[in-house]
Amino acid sequence: MSTAPAPRIPSPAPPWPPGELEDRLRALAAERYHHRHPFNLRMHEGLLSPEELRRWVLNRFHYQRHIPIKDALILAKLDDRELRRSWIRRIHDHDGRSAEDGRPAEAGGIERWLRLGEAVGLDRTLLLSGEGVLPAVRFAVEGYVGFCRLGSPLEAVASSLTELFAPDLMVTRIAAWERHYPWIEPAGLRYFQVRVGQGRRDSDEALALVHAWARTRADQERVLAAFTFKCDVLWSLLDAVDRPAPGTRDGR
């Protein structure tokens, strides 16, 4: 008695060879990272008004103050002591540290961003109040925090990989601000000067984790999807800052 041939189940696509995932991330960034956003291009050309720069600083503060919150959500997903010990550094980098055991207090990135606000003429009480943050910016930031809350450790870590491209952008930003916006107190640039090194270190760490964890093609595709989502978060934030809707505080 002849039996029907077993249906062929297509074998899953093999993982990309080492290096290809990174090439794909770089190709995505070349198209979708916010260094290409018209608002950033105008910033670099010196075309932003003081009001536009202040709007960016105020709205980006909403992003900044949520970074340690999303990193705490990622920390809670890491089941390895060494990994948690390393990841917790990101929270200290932003929140700072109290003086302890002879070690001096450290201000942290959020404090440096508040000083950036002062350098462009924004009172820190305004930034801390959250007043004037555009609705779409709140939505984008909530999207990022929620993604890290609900996603797998791989997806949450992969979404931070946009930081591979942030240091070069900050170097461009520092030079552009020094050249085109002399009215901004130079001390305000400290946030970016410190962040260049931190961003390189953090993105190298995240990339190594992603390489170690993304073993299958499906995992690698999840990494690209998480990275694309994060590019969209940053892009949407700038869309809102670039064209605040009429009726919002700054949109006239």
Ligand SMILES: O=C(O)c1cc(C(=O)O)c2c(n1)C(=O)C(=O)c1cc(C(=O)O)[nH]c1-2
């Ligand atoms: O100014 C920028 O262009 C920029 C971009 C990004 C990024 O690409 O995610 C971050 C930052 N800055 C930044 O300052 C920062 O602390 C930061 C943390 C993260 C993250 O996803 O964990 N991204 C970024």
